[in-house]
Amino acid sequence: MCIAFIPQKCQLFLTNVIVFQPVHCKWLYKKEIYLPQKYIYHQGVINMIEMKNVGLTNPVKESFVSSAASEELASYLRKANSYANLSAEEEKEIATKAQAGDKEAKKILVQSNLKLVLTIARKAIHVSKLPMVDLIQEGNLGLMVAVEKFNPNLGYRFSTYATWWIKQAMFKAISEQGHCMKIPVYIQETLSKFSKVKAEMEKAYNTQVSVKDVAEKMNIEPEKIDTFLSAYSTTVSIEGSFDANNGSELSVAEVIADNKATVEENIEYEELKKDLSQVISVLKEREQTVIKMRFGLENFAKTTLEDIGKMFGVTKECIRQTEMRALNKMRTNLASSCYAG
Secondary structure, eight states, X not given: OOEEOOOGGGTTTOSEEEOOXXXXXXXXXXXXXXXXXXXXXXXXXXXXXXXXXXXOOOTTTTHHHHXXXXXXXXXXXXXXXXXXXXXXXXXXXXXXXXXXXXXXHHHHHHHTTHHHHHHHHHHHGGGOSXXXXXXXXXXXXHHHHHHHHXXXXXXXXHHHHHHHHHHHHHHHHHHHHSSSSOOOHHHHXXXXXXXXXXXXXXXXXXXXXXXXXXXXXXXXXXXXXXXXXXXTSOOOOTTOEEEOTTSOEEEHHHHOOOTTOOHHHHHHHHHHHHHHHHHHTTSOHHHHHHHHHHHXXXXXXXXXXXXXXXXXXXXXXXXXXXXXXXXXXXHXXXXXXXXXO
């Protein structure tokens, strides 16, 4: 369905209305006019519109539902739109009961304002990395908090009061869940202040300012600001894939070079482990254990003679003699192998 955006003051005087696709339209007096299908022509003209055929409806009724990502979400949106809005008198009466602890009154107050959550979520989705379902859930939690805290005796409508709580719940969720790691609140507050100070300085000096200049004005070390800013860097999964020039698909792990490792070093290390295992294999089991613990081979950490002696229940002198005997045995066997070769 196409949408015509018409200024409120012009509605009673129009005889011809140009209807464009929604992407080409602009907001006029914040009014959305949804026209019956029989009056709509793609980029055409609607002649002789009777204003009784033009009605304001909730934005979730048609366009929002059709853009739903899943059937479950679409079903929820239709159900939320089915709850009737409360008049000022009804709202005050039900809110008074809710304030007294009436659970049914609280339920009615929440249900009648679910469309408010959807409207706010539709605007917040543009600045959020969270899916629409999560935003709606967080907004509903904020709505329930507003129901608990609302005082109908203050004279204003519930929607005015609930809007703040809904937005607060949504943007808190965006802040805490919009990144792969949770960013502490003090870092978010510092960067928010950083953005404001930077904008003020650039407006005053009419030029770009560096992070160092802003950090000095805020009395914060520039390195700390850089660290905070790095928390908002976009993350990429190492298992993520992309298309190569030849049409094949590569993962990020396949194109990231490890500058600390070389093939030659890895091969030498593996060969050294094999040689050590072969040399130690000529020893008895107890001698092998002593040598591995003394020199930190395989999965053993370097251990003192005294600690090894306690483990075997002997003195450290006994372990020293076992170590010397094992070393001599390995030297003799290695020399024999060399002469044999």
